[in-house]
Amino acid sequence: MPNRVLKEIFGFESFRPGQEEVVRSVLEDRDTLAVMPTGGGKSLCYQVPALMRESLTVIVSPLISLMKDQVDSLIQAEVAGAAALNSGLSPEERWEVERRVRTGEIKMLYVAPERLRSLEFVLSLKRAGVGLFVVDEAHCVSEWGHDFRPDYLFLPRVVRDLGRPPVLALTATATPRVREDIVRSMRMQDPRVVVTSFDRPNLTYRVVEARKAKEKLPVLLDHIRRMQPPGIVYALSRKECEDLARGLRSFGVEAAPYHAGLSAEERARVQERFMTDELPVVVATVAFGMGVDKPNVRFVLHATVPASLPAYTQEAGRAGRDGEPSECVVVKRDADFGRRKRLISLSKTDEDAAVRLFDALVRLARDGRVNVPAATLAAAAGLDADATGVLLRALEEAGAIARGYDLWEAVEVRRLDEVSEGSGTLRPEVAAVHAALPGSGETTLAELAGRSGVRPAVAEGAVYSLMADGTVEAVPRGAVVDLRLGAERLGGGLRYEISSRLRRLSSAAFEQLEQMEGYANLRTCRREFLLGHFGESKSLAPCGGCDVCLGEVRAPVAGEVSAARLAPVRESAPPPDEALLERLKEWRKGQARTQGVPAYVVFRNSHLEEISARKPRDVRELGEVPGVGLRRAARYGEELLALLKDHESGEPPEAGEPEHLRRIEAAKALLGAGRGADAVVELYRALEVGGEAARGYIDRMLSGGEPEERREDPDAEHDRDQEAG
Known part of the structure; x- marks a missing residue:
């Protein structure tokens, strides 16, 4: 039966590795986790069983492009019962889709995860009857994944409230750790886990170096001219997209930018031209290509190093989906790793x-x-x-x-029955809401809940029940979060x-970037390194499909240790102490203000990260921190060592403290170092920003006492450290 659907609807004679096992597991109503490489055919794993069921299949995906493409493709295959709900639809279109869900016309519904925060929508799904709940891009549920999305963590509650239908979770980029997190977070029960090989033998992996930013364009041109388009060039920022696309066009390569700064119409036009082979090259931010199934992409070039190996594997995997030879190239520039780290710090x-x-x-x-x-x-x-x-x-x-769940902000209602006795057969809470409804007109959900004596969520559920039973007509207005x-x-x-x-x-995030840096600096087989990252142990070298094994990169000499072998040593190095790092940045900010210089002139972020990790005990150890040196250590040693000592002796001050408390803490550190004059300056500034609250604290501190409690001051000024280090 699955093979017949596969052939009739999708035109394939047989399943790819792993697909049939997943399909049969789903048809047995068993929770299933499928981990397949990009281009491995994950969508068929739920489309085939969905078409074999009478009940509704809900597919959760964050990718609007995937929803549109798959629904359009199914419609082309004469599958009328497929639809999508996402932010790209007008209110009228959303209402029409939801009406078709309620009437049972929809059998395969694609939804964005945030849509499932709506109580009314989940109630409508429950009434329709969900037979299969699909979580696409399931790595988004894991904090250890490269694309964590908080809305995914709400999905287990939705599954519970829908009556616990079987769950199918799908991803292309899950390490063993992320797989465990998906099963735990989604509360999957005795799941069948199907993991197919991540190896894509038709892809060749390369890393090329550009010492300066201006060298990137010639490097990209060289590879684009050597390879046959179509292809994708990924860039880090909108500006880089625009600049590289302009540069490529100036050398005769037809290329267009694609990023969030363009209008929806322009993005759609670029994507359409690329999908139809009218546009050879797209220079894009990483969102491009997510869920877009273009089989003949011959190359994927990264003009800037990706943020993680899973992200890179997913983006590079958009090449060669047709099985033909394709290339995946990363342009490595050491400064880009620093840029990535700064973006992580700032974001x-x-x-x-x-x-x-x-x-x-x-x-x-x-x-x-x-x-x-x-x-x-x-x-x-x-x-x-x-x-x-x-x-x-x-x-x-x-x-x-x-x-x-998110709730309605207000609701416009019209009661269809005016006989109050009719509410006697209703559940007590529904009857209370029914009695509190106006005959017609709009009311806020909060007002309705207050009049009926129930919580807002209960009031909305009651209105939905009355609406579904034909007792009232209701049109919701707006949406609010519901927090206790x-x-x-x-x-x-x-x-x-x-x-x-x-x-x-x-x-x-920092750990994932370090793993990407290890990949970029490899002197051993890149394919083995990527497979090992996803828990797949294979001895492939020489693989014939990466620049190292092809002899384009210098092989390690006797006694040399590869970056892959160094990875465990890197991971065992002490990580930065984040609380201490924040204190160091605050101290640096004060120094910069006093001296009238940018903060990075005093110490760079990388220096402070090393100091917070190493926690030097004297000036000599401070001077051994890379980039610091003995002279700078001698200049700032007393203050920094006093700060470190204060941090180690007790709980560090909270990062969210008001500015006057932070300045008082800095003054205490200075007093402990014998820098009374500088401490007076800090106390004066604390009085400036903290007023009487600061004065009382200082009085108690100078008299040898401590305040009874340190209250939060939500209105205190707090300057965020935004300079690049």
């Missing part, structure tokens, strides 16, 4: 941001609950949407908040848990 969410977000929640709360639009919450904390999502999850994990505060303030224990979680996320 990471920190404890201070978590405190700001929690303070915003406290201000917005009513009776311990927060019901506001997500954009309002992010704006109140001064954060972007991605950072808000990560921090909400960190607060939830620490027990500071509990987040449920689990604490009145972030005490030390909660802050420690949050800080630890955020440090783990940041450390994972």
Whole structure:
């Protein structure tokens, strides 16, 4: 039966390795994790069983392009019961798709993960009856994956509320650690795990060096002229996309940029021209190509090193899906690794941001609950949407908040029955909401919940039930998050848990970049290195499919240790102490202000990272930190060593403390080092920004006492360190 569907609908005579095993496992209603390389045919693993079922199959994917392409392809194959719900649809189009779900016309529904935060939508799915729940790009559920997305962590609750249908999780880039995290996070029960080989013998891997940024274009040109388009060039930024595309065109290569700064219409036009072979080369940010199945991509060139090996494997895997020889080339420039590290440092969410977000929640709360639009919450904390999502999850994990489904902000209703006795057969909570509804008109969900004496989530569920039963007509307006505060303030224990979680996320990003750096510097088989990263042990050298084995890179001489063998040593080196690193940056900022110079002139970020990791005990050890030297160690040694000693002797000050408390801590360190004059300057500045709160603290400190408690000051100024190091 699966083979007949495979041939009739998709035109294939037989399954690829692993596909049939996954399909049969799904048809047995068993939880299944499938790990297959990019281009390995993951979509057939759920499309075939979905077409063999009468019930609804829900496919969760973050890729709008994948949704559109697959739905369009299924429609072309005369499969009418497929549709997608994503932000690319108009409100009218979304309503029509949801209506078709409720009436049972849709059998295969693609949805973005954030859509499943809607209570009303999940209730409609439950009523329709979900027979299979598919999680595509399942590595997004893992904090150790290269593309972690907080909304994915809500999916297990959705599965539970849908009645626990079988789950199929699919990914192309899961290491053994990420596989375990997917099974744990999705709460899969006795899953069958199918892992096919990551080896793509038709791909040749190369790394070429560009010492200066201006050398990248000639290197790219050389490879593009040697290889036959079509191909993709990946760049780090919008500007780099534009510059490289312009440069390629000036040398006769027809190329177009693709990035988020272009209009949706322009991006669609570029993608369409590329898919139809009208455009030979696209220069794009990494989002391009996700889920787009173009089989004849002959090369994938990375103008800047990727952020991780899983990301690189996924992006490079877009080449040669037709099985024909194709090339994957990384242009390595040492400065780009530093640039990547700075981007990680600047983009990471920190404890201070978590405190700001929690303070915003406290201000917005009513009776311990927060019901506001997500954009309002992010704006109140001064954060972007991605950072808000990560921090909400960190607060939830620490027990500071509990987040449920997103709810309607308001609802416009019209009661179809005016006989109140009709509500007697309803469940008590539904009857209470029914009685509280206006005859017609709009009401906020909060007002309706207050009048009926139930929680907002219960009120929305009741309205949906009345709407589904034909008792009322209801049109929801807007959406709000639904949060319950689990604490009145972030005490030390909660802050420690949050800080630890955020440090783990940041450390994972740095660790992945280091692994990518190891790959770029290899002097042994690159193919073996990539396969080993994903837990596949194969002895391939000489593989004939990488620059090392082809003799284009100098082989290791006797006694030389390869980068692959050095990897465990690199990983065992002590990581930066994030709390100490923040204190060092604050100290550096004060020095820079005093001297009137940029902060990186005092110490670069890489220096401070090394100091926080090594924790030197004297000036000599400080001078041995790479890039510091004895002269600089002698100049700043007393202050830095005092700061290190203070950090080691007790709990470090919280990263989210108000500025006046941080300055007082710096003054204490200076006093301990015998630098009384400098300590006075810090105390004066603390009084400037902290006023009476700072004065009381200083009085107690100078009298030998300590304050009863250190209260948070949500309005204190906090300057973020944004300079490049």
